[in-house]
Amino acid sequence: DSGVTQTPKHLITATGQRVTLRCSPRSGDLSVYWYQQSLDQGLQFLIQYYNGEERAKGNILERFSAQQFPDLHSELNLSSLELGDSALYFCASSVSGQLSGNTIYFGEGSWLTVV
Amino acid sequence: GQNIDQPTEMTATEGAIVQINCTYQTSGFNGLFWYQQHAGEAPTFLSYNVLDGLEEKGRFSSFLSRSKGYSYLLLKELQMKDSASYLCAVRGPFTTSGTYKYIFGTGTRLKVLA
Numbered sequence: 412d413s414g415v416t417q418t419p420k421h422l423i424t425a426t427g428q429r430v431t432l433r434c435s436p437r438s439g440d441l442s443v444y445w446y447q448q449s450l451d452q453g454l455q456f457l458i459q460y461y462n463g464e465e466r467a468k469g470n471i472l473e474r475f476s477a478q479q480f481p482d483l484h485s486e487l488n489l490s491s492l493e494l495g496d497s498a499l500y501f502c503a504s505s506v507s508g509q510l511s512g513n514t515i516y517f518g519e520g521s522w523l524t525v526v
Numbered sequence: 527g528q529n530i531d532q533p534t535e536m537t538a539t540e541g542a543i544v545q546i547n548c549t550y551q552t553s554g555f556n557g558l559f560w561y562q563q564h565a566g567e568a569p570t571f572l573s574y575n576v577l578d579g580l581e582e583k584g585r586f587s588s589f590l591s592r593s594k595g596y597s598y599l600l601l602k603e604l605q606m607k608d609s610a611s612y613l614c615a616v617r618g619p620f621t622t623s624g625t626y627k628y629i630f631g632t633g634t635r636l637k638v639l640a
Contacts, residue, residue, distance in 0.1 A: 413568065423568060442625060452615065453632030454569070459625060466625040501568060505626075515628055517568040 414438065415518035417502050423524045429490040432521045436483055436504030442466075443485040445477055451512040454501065458483055461474060490526045499523075528552040530631035532614050537637045538604055546599045546612050546634045552601040556617025556626060560588050560599045563633065569613055573599070601636075609638045 414437035424430055438441050445457040447468055456469030460479035472479075474492075479484040489496060505515040537546040542613045550558070557576040561569035564573045573589035575581055575597060587600040599612055611633040 413570075433597050444628065446630075454630040456627070456629065459627070461625050467621070469627075499566070503556070503628075514571045514574060517561075519568050520566075522566075 413516040415502055417518035417521050419521055421522045422476050424495045426492055426525055432487040432500050434485045434502030434518060437516055440504035441505055442478055445487050446501040447498050449498040463504050465488050484507055488522045494525050528618055528629045529617060530540055530614055532631045532634045535635045538606055539639050542604050543602050548597045548614035550595050550616045552618055553617050558590055558597050559615040561565050563611045598602040604638050607609050609636060
């Protein structure tokens with residue numbers, strides 16, 4: 412158990428709909444990262460938050476947005492869903508700062524299926 | 527920018543040794559990580575290298591050469607449960623926004639045969 416919690420674990424929804432994925436980082440971690448992994452694909456970095464602020468953006472579509480709340484949990488919002496958005500969405504967290512720890516820890520992921 | 531290359535697939539026999547290579551290009555470097563990922567599961571941390579040389583941890587070892595932009599993960603005494611994808615990831619420079627970015631390779635799918 413990495414200490415990173417993601418909900419829901421599985422989600423099936425129709426095209427055009429909107430979903431929210433939730434992540435609670437490890438206790439004490441201020442940074443949260445979101446990654447998308449499609450079938451047989453690598454981890455694609457979407458976005459990173461640090462202590463409530465957006466810090467880095469990757470290949471995140473405009474239909475997607477995220478935020479990190481004062482209690483440090485984060486939500487990834489996916490709207491106007493398309494079939495191609497079906498993927499495993501991972502949240503990860505890490506200790507903050509320049510002398511931060513030597514890894515990031517992943518949650519179990521949220522399986523999104525768009526039908 | 528940053529780029530990571532690793533082989534797509536490898537096959538090895540139970541009990542054997544396998545080496546998975548990773549090459550990277552990055553404008554700044556603050557560590558290289560190896561993760562293991564079983565299908566449909568979360569990546570789990572295996573090793574971390576920030577200085578040149580070999581880091582050994584049980585059956586797994588990881589090597590880094592910063593001057594060559596090269597790393598490998600060595601798995602000894604392969605077991606069937608080692609069949610998984612192995613992800614190489616680079617931590618880039620510490621940015622003005624006060625954070626690191628972690629970039630992952632597409633992973634090497636290892637099949638261990640009996």
